[in-house]
Amino acid sequence: xxxxxxxxxxxxxxxxxxxxxxxxxxxxxxxxxxxxxxxxxxxxxxxxxxxxxxxxxxxxxxxxxxxxxxxxxxxxxxxxxxxxxxxxxxxxxxxxxxxxxxxxxxxxxxxxxxxxx
Amino acid sequence: xxxxxxxxxxxxxxxxxxxxxxxxxxxxxxxxxxxxxxxxxxxxxxxxxxxxxxxxxxxxxxxxxxxxxxxxxxxxxxxxxxxxxxxxxxxxxxxxxxxxxxxxxxxxxxxx
Numbered sequence: 001x002x003x004x005x006x007x008x009x010x011x012x013x014x015x016x017x018x019x020x021x022x023x024x025x026x027x028x029x030x031x032x033x034x035x036x037x038x039x040x041x042x043x044x045x046x047x048x049x050x051x052x053x054x055x056x057x058x059x060x061x062x063x064x065x066x067x068x069x070x071x072x073x074x075x076x077x078x079x080x081x082x083x084x085x086x087x088x089x090x091x092x093x094x095x096x097x098x099x100x101x102x103x104x105x106x107x108x109x110x111x112x113x114x115x116x117x
Numbered sequence: 118x119x120x121x122x123x124x125x126x127x128x129x130x131x132x133x134x135x136x137x138x139x140x141x142x143x144x145x146x147x148x149x150x151x152x153x154x155x156x157x158x159x160x161x162x163x164x165x166x167x168x169x170x171x172x173x174x175x176x177x178x179x180x181x182x183x184x185x186x187x188x189x190x191x192x193x194x195x196x197x198x199x200x201x202x203x204x205x206x207x208x209x210x211x212x213x214x215x216x217x218x219x220x221x222x223x224x225x226x227x228x229x
Binding site: 004009034036041042043044045046049089091104105107108109110 | 121123152157158159160161162165175205207209217218219220221222223225
């Protein structure tokens, strides 16, 4: 059973517009969430994270929103650029600071973002 | 430069052969991980190690083995017992305190 779900396999957005990538989770023990970006044949690179004590975290063009009651998070990219075209993975962990459980990230299946020039 | 090095990048194997994928990191991270990615799938955890000489099974450990004799190294052996070994394998490491993983560039294994 998937504990982290990214229900949109793909998303196309015009350059300069906003990209919104969504992620839902089912495990109530998750309280630390991360987004990774992945180009083909390369390893994922960390983008941004958010702890459950926050509902928003911003880093430049990237903002992650967390709605704990809905078990939903989203990644906003504004403005979108062609170089943002990649697969984006949502990941979740029981805690950033607890014991063994914090080492295990559960990943969603990813959303392929295409930014059209 | 600090980072994670995986080798080889591409590997072909005949059925029934064991193969070992190398992973080395110079980030001084305590924890290391192996993930597998299949088309249209997320990353699935094979094994992880929090400290030297210790490792735990992840969600899909069957048919794989690992060792952690040095902090810098975490090789993965894909054994002949792995029924569907063709995949993209990713090694990662973390300091263990923030959850953020740093990934290598991956190794693509194809079984002929």
